[in-house]
Amino acid sequence: MRMLTGIRFLLLLAALPALRADPANGFGLTVGTVSASQGGVASTGGSLGADAQFCLKGGTWSINPYLMISMEKEKDGSEKRSDNLGGVQFRRWVGPVYFGPQLFFHDRLLLSGGNVTNSQYGPGAGVVLGYEARGGFTVGAQLDMLESQFLNTVDRRNAVRVYLGYRWH
Amino acid sequence: MPHSCFFPIPQPKAMRLLVLTALLPFAAPVARAEDAPDKGGLRDASVTVVAGYIQGTFKARNATFGESQQTDNGHANLNLDYDSHEKAFVRRPMGVGEFIMGWNFNATISQFQVNKQLETSAFTGTDEGTSLKGTYAAVGPSAFIRLGPLYPGTKIFWSFGVGLGVGGTEYSGNAMFGAAPGTILPVKSGGVKPMLYETAFWKLDVGHVMVLFNSKYLLIRDANLQSSTYESYGLSVGYRFTF
Numbered sequence A: 001m002r003m004l005t006g007i008r009f010l011l012l013l014a015a016l017p018a019l020r021a022d023p024a025n026g027f028g029l030t031v032g033t034v035s036a037s038q039g040g041v042a043s044t045g046g047s048l049g050a051d052a053q054f055c056l057k058g059g060t061w062s063i064n065p066y067l068m069i070s071m072e073k074e075k076d077g078s079e080k081r082s083d084n085l086g087g088v089q090f091r092r093w094v095g096p097v098y099f100g101p102q103l104f105f106h107d108r109l110l111l112s113g114g115n116v117t118n119s120q121y122g123p124g125a126g127v128v129l130g131y132e133a134r135g136g137f138t139v140g141a142q143l144d145m146l147e148s149q150f151l152n153t154v155d156r157r158n159a160v161r162v163y164l165g166y167r168w169h
Numbered sequence B: 001m002p003h004s005c006f007f008p009i010p011q012p013k014a015m016r017l018l019v020l021t022a023l024l025p026f027a028a029p030v031a032r033a034e035d036a037p038d039k040g041g042l043r044d045a046s047v048t049v050v051a052g053y054i055q056g057t058f059k060a061r062n063a064t065f066g067e068s069q070q071t072d073n074g075h076a077n078l079n080l081d082y083d084s085h086e087k088a089f090v091r092r093p094m095g096v097g098e099f100i101m102g103w104n105f106n107a108t109i110s111q112f113q114v115n116k117q118l119e120t121s122a123f124t125g126t127d128e129g130t131s132l133k134g135t136y137a138a139v140g141p142s143a144f145i146r147l148g149p150l151y152p153g154t155k156i157f158w159s160f161g162v163g164l165g166v167g168g169t170e171y172s173g174n175a176m177f178g179a180a181p182g183t184i185l186p187v188k189s190g191g192v193k194p195m196l197y198e199t200a201f202w203k204l205d206v207g208h209v210m211v212l213f214n215s216k217y218l219l220i221r222d223a224n225l226q227s228s229t230y231e232s233y234g235l236s237v238g239y240r241f242t243f
Helices: A002-015 B011-029
Strands: A026-037 A041-055 A060-076 A078-096 A097-114 A115-132 A139-151 A153-168 B046-062 B066-071 B075-083 B086-095 B098-114 B132-148 B157-176 B183-188 B193-206 B210-218 B227-242
Touching: A026 A060, A026 A078, A026 A139, A041 A078, A041 A153, A060 A153, A060 B132, A078 A115, A078 A139, A097 A139, B011 B046, B046 B098, B046 B157, B075 B227, B098 B157, B098 B193, B132 B193, B157 B210
Parallel strands: none
Antiparallel strands: A026 A041, A026 A153, A041 A060, A060 A078, A078 A097, A097 A115, A115 A139, A139 A153, B046 B066, B046 B075, B046 B227, B066 B157, B075 B098, B086 B098, B098 B132, B132 B157, B157 B183, B157 B193, B193 B210, B210 B227
16 A cells, blocks of 8 residues: 555656656766665665666656666675676656656675675665755665566565765766 | 577676666767667667677477486677668657567577576586587567657667577587486487577667667577577677667
8 A cells, every 4th residue: 555655656756747847867986885684684785886877858758778786785694796787777857857757787796705605696676865055966866676586476576765966077 | 398488588698787777868969869860769770789788598308318407607799690671660749759560570699608508507507418509590570669769869779579589500509408407318300490580579679779688589499309498698789889
């Protein structure tokens, strides 16, 4: 029910006319934190990202291809993991605020004792929400959901990334 | 399980990518539109020299001795690509530049050499004294989406695409089949073997220079093995000569 309410809210926002929507093209870099859960195992860590923002005509939508890496540590274990994403975000702009869906391909590495002991990969999807000032500074969050090793739903991972960044307009 | 994916880069390599990507804004001033002969976002025919760091894995299955997965633990790589003149299915104006869905024909030629057996690690192979070396060439159509330019008056574009083709490969060497300590057997194509070729790419063009992630997958028809494939992925930098 809560998710449905959230979706309705996002749809309502998407239907609004542009309110001084003023996104601009440019490269961006972000740094932030990530909190994830996979198969009941929680992990937290840092995240780095880079993207390019291409605005559609009218400025109410932008397409943002991006790359992102993380380094995480399990909360109750010694193993580390890294989740690397290559994807694209479809951002709807309402003034300086953006939100929208994202699609990505991920590769998740399990690291133990400095060695990669396992890798899982496949498509994923999620949503993104953020604010970008005209000067280029940005703050945002994204949900990385439905990450699975293709159709394997047993070991599915969900993550939240919160980040600060800057865009060169 | 060894991987075959679009973006499976371990941390040090991914860090190199981020550093390269971070440097792209500074490359913008040298990528002005007048430097390139292409029309808008569509490209003329070109030859691209691509150099990068990739990881390649050759997989084979023997009916008696089981599977072999032999990798190179990552290596510097050089290959040559040809792209025909691009055509558009769809062109739509954007805030700056345009959105293009297009297609063209590509040809590629490259070499591979693997010498580490994947045993307990998904990425890092173990030296068991085996080695396999080969060459392949392929041709086929590609479909792509391109956005840009990123900044007015520049030639900075982002593209994503997939390609499918046919080609031939020739290889020889040996490989360890089955769980370690397995059975080392000679592996030889005995001439050029036909293959199917699949590729996916994600790239940023800055004028004639490109930063490229791509994966390549060869499905080889080899009567001596139940199945054999070669897959590679990695980060490369290319220079495009248009004509």
